[in-house]
Amino acid sequence: MNVIIIEDEAPSARRLQRMLESLNVQVSQVLHSVEESIAWFSNNTHPDLIFLDIQLSDGLSFEIFDVITVKSAIIFTTAYDEYALQAFKLNSIDYLLKPIDDEELELAVKKYQDFKPINREVQLNFEDIKKLLVNPLEREYRKRFTVKVGQHIKLIPLDEVVCFYSENKGTYLHTMENRSYLLDGSLETVQEELNPEKFFRVNRKFCINIDAVKDIISYTNARLQLKLLNFNEQEIIVSRERVKDFKDWLS
Known part of the structure; x- marks a missing residue:
């Protein structure tokens, strides 16, 4: 499994990398910004799986995919509140709330291994997610x-x-x-x-x-x-x- 991390906070990236390595998942690359990620994707084979932070130092990570066609499965890593999580779940393999829990990381990796897409691009509706991040919708919860x-x-x-x-x-x-x-x-x-x-x-x-x-x-x-x-x-x-x-x- 070829895995990369896109995370602008170096301590968080290192911690996630250590956690993945403890699960025998090797991280081939850590990227820290939208600009760096676009350059890397333009010149490298896309990985099987991306651990993707939402807010990077130079913008939302979705901006990467305005330029690059996604050919990888994605697990979001986010500190955003629960209102956006439904969108993340529908448009990705999984999501992990920061700070990331060991057991949930292991379950997310296993979910990818069990359901990983075969020879197809991952279709993500980034526009719907961005709308939720910028302007949360009023939700009706179960009563x-x-x-x-x-x-x-x-x-x-x-x-x-x-x-x-x-x-x-x-x-x-x-x-x-x-x-x-x-x-x-x-x-x-x-x-x-x-x-x-x-x-x-x-x-x-x-x-x-x-x-x-x-x-x-x-x-x-x-x-x-x-x-x-x-x-x-x-x-x-x-x-x-x-x-x-x-x-x-x-x-």
């Missing part, structure tokens, strides 16, 4: 979920949800009544339908409701442990890479 209880369908308003979590390849909703219900779809799919002001993905397994946080406890390796209302089934740890974003979200 309730439907779950099946025996032969009945039950409506659960989001105000009654403590958290969403994944377990044994299933995705579950847990309520203030201390009951869990199986949902259709993945946790990623559910997360995209939630208001990011109210729900936060604290790690790979849990997305929590801010109103359900009962206690926050310092944990090992600069992490945080959460206690939620009416939820005692599993330990909930905010991953180290997400602690800062989590604290920002709380405030």
